Amino acid sequence: MEILxxxxxxxxxxINKRQNNVxxxxxxxxxxxEMIGVMGPSGSGKTTLLYTISGMDGATAGKIxxxxxxxxxxxxxxxxxxxxxxxxxxxQQMYMMxxxxxxxxxxxxAYQANKSSDRNRINERARKLMKKLGISDVADNEITExxxxxxxxACIARSMINEPKIIFADEPTGALNRQNSTEVMEELNKLNxxxxxxxxxxxxxxxxxxxxxxxxxxxGNIRDEYHLGKFSADADYQREKELNNWLMKLGW
Numbered sequence: 300m301e302i303l304x305x306x307x308x309x310x311x312x313x314i315n316k317r318q319n320n321v322x323x324x325x326x327x328x329x330x331x332x333e334m335i336g337v338m339g340p341s342g343s344g345k346t347t348l349l350y351t352i353s354g355m356d357g358a359t360a361g362k363i364x365x366x367x368x369x370x371x372x373x374x375x376x377x378x379x380x381x382x383x384x385x386x387x388x389x390x391q392q393m394y395m396m397x398x399x400x401x402x403x404x405x406x407x408x409a410y411q412a413n414k415s416s417d418r419n420r421i422n423e424r425a426r427k428l429m430k431k432l433g434i435s436d437v438a439d440n441e442i443t444e445x446x447x448x449x450x451x452x453a454c455i456a457r458s459m460i461n462e463p464k465i466i467f468a469d470e471p472t473g474a475l476n477r478q479n480s481t482e483v484m485e486e487l488n489k490l491n492x493x494x495x496x497x498x499x500x501x502x503x504x505x506x507x508x509x510x511x512x513x514x515x516x517x518x519g520n521i522r523d524e525y526h527l528g529k530f531s532a533d534a535d536y537q538r539e540k541e542l543n544n545w546l547m548k549l550g551w
Contacts, residue, residue: 302329308363322519329465334497348516353388354382383408383461385463387465389451390468393474400441406460425456432455437453451472504542511527
């Protein structure tokens with residue numbers, strides 16, 4: 300089932316009275332349960348694409364269909380509510396409230412989205428997510444009292460707390476060492492195997508090789524796409540090799 304589709308999506312910034320066409324007629328689709336990677340050179344429009352199709356930034360032209368609703372037609376408040384309730388976000392910079400514990404940071408979006416709901420249900424979901432991600436033992440820690448890998452797993456738990464239809468991740472392993480990066484991607488693959496839809500922007504071929512479909516963006520448009528199929532740990536090395544060969548042909 301197709302849950303998100305862009306049609307001739309454009310994004311233009313005007314800087315010093317000069318137009319900068321960052322996205323040019325981008326057409327892509329994401330099906331339910333897919334794990335999509337987005338790659339491309341620096342400045343190609345990868346992050347702008349993620350921000351635009353998730354409604355964090357407005358499109359200049361084109362259409363973004365999300366479960367039959369055109370996001371380009373929504374007002375700011377409606378878009379904000381939809382992001383909170385239907386989308387999850389993971390960033391390279393792990394934005395968390397410094398005055399809250401790890402646990403409190405995770406439950407905060409659910410409290411905001413469900414102000415009249417029973418908080419016991421939210422608390423139970425948070426505890427289950429933290430257990431699944433192996434961070435139950437740091438629930439009461441400050442964000443400065445955990446490792447980078449633990450903090451990013453907490454960000455994953457926070458992104459999942461409202462049971463989103465899709466998770467958008469912008470360089471989710473960019474600030475991590477290789478071991479923590481692998482651990483975080485293993486958790487994302489587990490969630491995807493359970494049916495969670497994801498779109499991951501990355502410059503790391505090892506990370507992208509864990510996705511089933513990769514879009515390559517260049518000069519603001521989709522130049523090509525590559526299908527690897529669902530991730531299998533047994534074929535990890537072969538998938539990365541296959542992806543690197545494709546990227547080399549594109550001049551990566």
